[in-house]
Amino acid sequence: MADAVLALNAGSSSIKFALFEIAADRQLTAASRGQIEGIGTTPHFIARDPTGAVQQQRRFSGGSHEDLLGALLGFVDAHLGADSLRGVGHRVVHGGSRFTRPTRIDAETLTAIEALTPLAPLHQPHSISPIRAIAAARPALPQVACFDTAFHHDMPAVATRLALPRSFEAEGVRRYGFHGLSYEYIARRLRETAPALAAGRVIVAHLGNGASLCAMRDARSIDTTMGFTALDGLVMGTRCGTLDPGVVLHLIEQRGMTAKAVEDLLYQRSGLLGVSGISNDMRELLASDDPHAGEAVELFVFRLARAAGALASSLGGLDGFVFTAGIGEHAAPVRAAAGERLAWLGVRIDAAANARADTVISAPDSRVDVRVIPTDEEAMIARHTLETIGG
Secondary structure, X not given: XXXXXXXXXXXXXXXXXXXXXXXOOOOEEEEEEEEEEOOOOOOEEEEEOOOOOEEEEEEOOOOOHHHHHHHHHHHHHHHHOOOOEEEEEEEEOOOOOOOOXXXXXXXXXXXXXXXXXXXXXXXXXXXXXXXXXXXHXXXXXXXXXXXXXXXXXXXXXXXXXXXOOHHHHHOOOOOOOOOHHHHHHHHHHHHHHOHHHHOOEEEEEEEOOOEEEEEXXXXXXXXXXXOOOOOOOOOOOOOOOOOOHHHHHHHHHOOOOOHHHHHHHHHHOOHHHHHXXXXXXXXXXXXXXXXXXXXXXXXXHHHHHHHHHHHHHHHOOOOEEXXXXXXXXXXXXXXXXXXXXXXXXXXXXXXXXXXXXXXXXXXXXXXXXXXXXXXXXXXXXXXXXXXXXXO
């Protein structure tokens, strides 16, 4: 067994993880993937090998992040045997203006990351908790923060600016963009598999419970749909996406809602869930004959296509379109509907290829190369971790 790095992707109630072995040429191979879900209620730990076979699973009656990550580290130790865990990488949602590349974590860095919590109050604390837990359990183990905002840091200034007084921008109120680790992975895959396309004008659609689009030229971000927070842009599972700010003022002034109540509404009770009144799960909505489910899916696709048109303008045209993440990789009807709305841009999707989720799903007469590429944020975290610690 080789030395390894561990990649963690923490959310509010779950932590996805992947253990990557380090080969002699410093290439990384996934040895185990899994998650700890149900954090805060009845946690469930499960790890699977590359074939999908269960390596270990445990259920807990409760437990802190320290307890649960201790169980994960125990699994890693048993799996590695005499070899060692070289480092742990973390997905950190917000890097602000300071953190534009993966960074080794020390006390000063962690304080600076924590200070960014007001920019991502529902996400940043979940990134910080496992960092603190592992530091307590293994203080000598190197940890690396990999920022979801970093991929977008060199967008043109006009794409980052909000039309507010300049004093706010100086305080960090600007457009940042998110899902950067996913977009970086797709950019690398395009460079490897379709270098001519990677050098062109491509929109990547990261469509999951959280969803966004990224406009890439030469595999670099030049515009994206998420802005100051991960609430902006597309309709999402429980998030509203782009919203007239006047609605927020109306809710506060006319409905008497508090800021916390509005936050809960916009982050947790809107999006597909709010419109359908049924579920935030696209699979359930596509399977439902309830007209409200159909309206939620229609709105999701409508807003996706409208935003794609705007990004095509930012790019000055469109050479490629990539679907990725849970909905993007698995929901053929959503891909087909998006393709129909983007026909004016030259998008033509082959129905049979789309149903199979082939890598290339564009029809022979399509002016736009349309692809389905599975993303792997954990692989990017692992690669950045190894490069940062100097393995």
